[in-house]
Amino acid sequence: MAYEMKIFNPSDSGFVTKIEWNYEDLKTQITAAAEGYATAVYTDEYIKAAKADRAKLNKFVTALKGQRTEIRKKLLAPDEQFGQEVMEIVSIVQKAIDNIDSQIKAYEQRKRDEKCEWVKDTWDEISAPFCLEGVVSFDQVLKPEWLNASTPQKIISDDIYNICQKIRSGLDIIDQTDSEYAADMKRVFLTTWDIGAAMQKRNQLEDEAKRRAAYEEERRKAQEEKDRAAAEEAKQQAAAGHESVQQGVAAKVDQPQEEKRWLAFEALLTIHQAQILASFMRSQGIEFRPVQ
Numbered sequence: 218m219a220y221e222m223k224i225f226n227p228s229d230s231g232f233v234t235k236i237e238w239n240y241e242d243l244k245t246q247i248t249a250a251a252e253g254y255a256t257a258v259y260t261d262e263y264i265k266a267a268k269a270d271r272a273k274l275n276k277f278v279t280a281l282k283g284q285r286t287e288i289r290k291k292l293l294a295p296d297e298q299f300g301q302e303v304m305e306i307v308s309i310v311q312k313a314i315d316n317i318d319s320q321i322k323a324y325e326q327r328k329r330d331e332k333c334e335w336v337k338d339t340w341d342e343i344s345a346p347f348c349l350e351g352v353v354s355f356d357q358v359l360k361p362e363w364l365n366a367s368t369p370q371k372i373i374s375d376d377i378y379n380i381c382q383k384i385r386s387g388l389d390i391i392d393q394t395d396s397e398y399a400a401d402m403k404r405v406f407l408t409t410w411d412i413g414a415a416m417q418k419r420n421q422l423e424d425e426a427k428r429r430a431a432y433e434e435e436r437r438k439a440q441e442e443k444d445r446a447a448a449e450e451a452k453q454q455a456a457a458g459h460e461s462v463q464q465g466v467a468a469k470v471d472q473p474q475e476e477k478r479w480l481a482f483e484a485l486l487t488i489h490q491a492q493i494l495a496s497f498m499r500s501q502g503i504e505f506r507p508v509q
Contacts, residue, residue, distance in 0.1 A: 233292060236288060251274075254270060254274065257270075325366075328366060329364045332363075332364050332366075333359075333364055335370070336359070336363050336364070336373060336377075337355050339370075339373065339374055339377055340355050340358065340377055341355075343374065343377045343378050343381055344377070344381045347381040347382070347384070347385040348385070349381060349384060349385065352384075352388070352407070353384055353407060357407070358377070358380050360376065363376070383410065384407075384410070386412075387406050387410070387412045387415070388403065388406070390412055391403055391406060391412075391415060394416075394419065396419050396423075398418070398419050398422045398423070401418055401419070401422060402415040402416070402418055402419050403415070405418045444487060444489065447487060447489075447490065448487070448489045448490065448493070451486075451489075451490045451493050451494070452493055455493050455494065455496075455497045481508055483508065
């Protein structure tokens with residue numbers, strides 16, 4: 218059944234094609250009158266007259282525009298009613314369209330779901346020999362266009378095989394590098410599918426490790442130099458102390474032997490400094506023991 222809109226009134230020849238009014242006559246009159254105003258010169262004493270003329274001309278323009286607005290309302294009145302009637306019919310048809318559309322979309326979604334299941338089974342089958350289970354998930358490789366009804370199954374199978382081959386090849390290359398950063402490289406590769414990006418990540422991490430090692434080596438050498446200087450200073454101080462003690466012993470050789478007493482003290486020393494101090498005390502016959 219064919220549906221056809223028929224316009225009974227107005228007919229094709231009955232539509233308003235032109236608004237007829239005294240355009241030419243009014244234009245001639247206004248042009249003649251406006252020329253006088255357009256070239257008029259108002260001196261200070263005629264400013265009041267100038268304001269009156271301006272008000273008169275503005276009133277005319279407002280009235281002319283008002284007439285146009287009224288004509289537009291009259292012209293659009295039938296169209297407004299006609300538009301409401303058309304939209305009422307459209308709403309009736311739209312309910313039928315929505316019903317059909319919902320069923321079509323449900324069918325298409327069901328077909329996409331069925332195809333998605335087929336694609337997943339195909340992925341599981343093709344990827345198995347490449348040992349990618351637990352390495353790459355189906356969601357990571359799924360392409361939206363695979364689920365389109367227009368995409369042939371062979372193209373999907375070929376795509377999956379090529380992807381599996383590319384992933385396996387990239388992972389093997391990373392394993393062959395025998396890098397301590399292989400795990401980081403694989404994370405980058407499995408995100409970008411770009412073996413070049415994975416290699417760049419390895420180079421970045423190696424450069425960072427070299428810089429850290431160089432920094433630590435500089436710190437170690439600086440600490441060794443500091444410890445060596447401290448040990449040398451302690452050695453010199455011990456030698457000076459030994460000489461002073463020898464001089465004191467020589468000066469007091471004829472003096473009565475003083476009574477020895479235990480003196481407890483603590484000193485902040487490095488291991489090397491403690492060894493030097495212990496050696497000095499032994500050389501002087503000084504007994505020492507840990508502080509309890």
